[in-house]
Amino acid sequence: MIAPLVSRQLGRSALRMRRLYATETSSTASYPPEKGGTAKVWLFALAGMAGMVGWTELDRRITEDGKKEHPITRLVEDFRIDSSIWTQRNAKHHELVKDYVDDFFIFSTAKRPHMHRTRDPM
Numbered sequence: 001m002i003a004p005l006v007s008r009q010l011g012r013s014a015l016r017m018r019r020l021y022a023t024e025t026s027s028t029a030s031y032p033p034e035k036g037g038t039a040k041v042w043l044f045a046l047a048g049m050a051g052m053v054g055w056t057e058l059d060r061r062i063t064e065d066g067k068k069e070h071p072i073t074r075l076v077e078d079f080r081i082d083s084s085i086w087t088q089r090n091a092k093h094h095e096l097v098k099d100y101v102d103d104f105f106i107f108s109t110a111k112r113p114h115m116h117r118t119r120d121p122m
Contacts, residue, residue, distance in 0.1 A: 063070050 059070070062068070
């Protein structure tokens with residue numbers, strides 16, 4: 001009873017797969033890729049070049065030909081953490097790692113005490 005149901009379901013799923021595959025091939029065949037100067041890649045390339053030229057001009061005006069500091073540089077420096085804090089953090093981390101290694105070796109070499117067990121204590 002279960003075998004005919006399984007074979008019927010497998011047959012239906014294979015039919016669905018064939019149908020989907022057929023629609024994919026027919027839909028892609030009706031839209032050939034664009035060629036020539038009207039392709040979107042040329043529009044994106046031109047927009048990218050215009051953006052690069054615009055950015056360099058904006059950068060030159062903001063910094064007044066390199067006389068002033070760039071606003072992005074100021075932003076990065078404002079959010080940067082002082083090097084003395086990193087030195088303190090690294091020293092504390094080094095101490096914690098040394099303590100962990102010492103504890104690890106102490107506990108890894110530790111053995112349970114030997115116990116003498118009697119067979120019938122009572």
